[in-house]
Amino acid sequence: VLRVSSPAVYVGPAADREIADAVRAGGGTVVASPADADAIVWRGGPEQADELAQALSPRVRWVQLHSAGIERWLATGLVDDGRVWTSAAGAYSEVVAEHALTLVLAGLRRLHEAARSTSWDASLHGRSLRGATVAVVGAGGIGRALISMLAPLRARAVAVTRSGRRVPGAAESIANDRLAEVWPRADVVVLAAPATAETRHLLDAAALAALPSHAWVVNVARGSLVDTDALVRALAHGSIAGAALDVTEPEPLPDDHPLWREPRALITPHTANPPGAMEAALAERVRENVARFRDGRELLGVVELARGY
């Protein structure tokens, strides 16, 4: 067990006031040189791996990285050094879930149309999320956070996972091989599953055809989960009410893409985790992990090489 009662922490590659404050809030002290550090919080990317390698003095026992995914860090070979490494996995889930909720509500309430409107049209009213069935595809950190946000809005969450395991807060939990049963009764579909071979084009022409005509599709996962051409057709024909997408395929969406001219579409440019929120969430994670390091409790986001994340 790692435990350093008054941990000395180096923040690199450059000083960062918010992170330094978080280190102190967690009970650590910020040191000016990595040679004096028990731990390093590294704000740089894998392209600065050499710089980090130089900072890894023998005293350093724990390294906190700032990204949630670390595939590119694993490729540097640096992580396999016997120290404890932590990623920010899970730290940004709630911020992304908040964006998903924003897109769900904006779609149902027709804010995309209101934003484009230049006159008072009382017929431009949307629908309430109250009592609506929201299929949340993927129940990792983002999906679970979204389900908790739906509770006071009295929406009915159907959690869809690989295993169909029971997801806390969901009215129903089902396995993704039964998705065909979910589409016809989904008022809203939120895609929050990882991009894998299995989830590629999970929302395809058949799925879109099975959705009710008032349904909204929200994607905060990866563009590959949606068959974009099929979606463009479904929107043009009005076979669903709309799509709010923070991620697309292709991404970025080119200027001449039909989705830019589709009145039923609302696109945000992969901004579910905006820079300011990312900083704040990382600071929160650093504070928590420094406190855990000090108390000898298990750190959050420990990288396990065998799993690859």
Place this chain on the structure above:
Amino acid sequence: VLRVSSPAVYVGPAADREIADAVRAGGGTVVASPADADAIVWRGGPEQADELAQALSPRVRWVQLHSAGIERWLATGLVDDGRVWTSAAGAYSEVVAEHALTLVLAGLRRLHEAARSTSWDASLHGRSLRGATVAVVGAGGIGRALISMLAPLRARAVAVTRSGRRVPGAAESIANDRLAEVWPRADVVVLAAPATAETRHLLDAAALAALPSHAWVVNVARGSLVDTDALVRALAHGSIAGAALDVTEPEPLPDDHPLWREPRALITPHTANPPGAMEAALAERVRENVARFRDGRELLGVVELARGY
């Protein structure tokens, strides 16, 4: 105490399937003639008061109206007849609060700009509500429902009421004579107070000047709470980040009003309580009140003539 163990309910002026289902779900039976009714659920407005007057057979002991405000019903003189009358007061609060939340999130996340955008601009990222201070002016049904919706988003609600009484779920509760202390630290202001002489132009030029430049203003109450001319100037100068308004002064907002051309504004045409949601909320209220009538419990929304609502 009113108590009818198996209440016969007439729904008028026309049959309504959703309301009839609600009557049955509450333990009542739906009768075809008001002469056989213990209670009436009336979907008509005060302009149909004569029709209702005819339906009020001696057996009828309770009348449920469908509107939340009943000023115009009181003017008909019909309500003062010794029967129990109930309005739908409070039934629509959660639906309106949901719209307020939608506008808050849409503003912070810059969805109004995303909706108007026709190309991928990664710099078009907004902010998270997480950790933000939301001043909720008015803590009636709408304000309290909004505060409960903010909790899982980890925003910090400051409830502002006339008395400053402690509001459940709010991080702070303060009296509206101390609003000047709230403006400088409000990331978002949500207006959810009734329109009275006291709240008229509550958000005026001085209040707008005291808000941080990143602040958003959301109004789901009444247009009169905001000095519209001062708001137009504040938006034009960028002294606040934006305003999302479901109600305006004047209302409807005329076609040539500068707010239609203001990039920092998002207008919805008084649709916080959209027709479909209104139906569902009324049905829920009818079900609940029929069950209470059957059990001899106090009905929700009993009109008290002395108070005028």
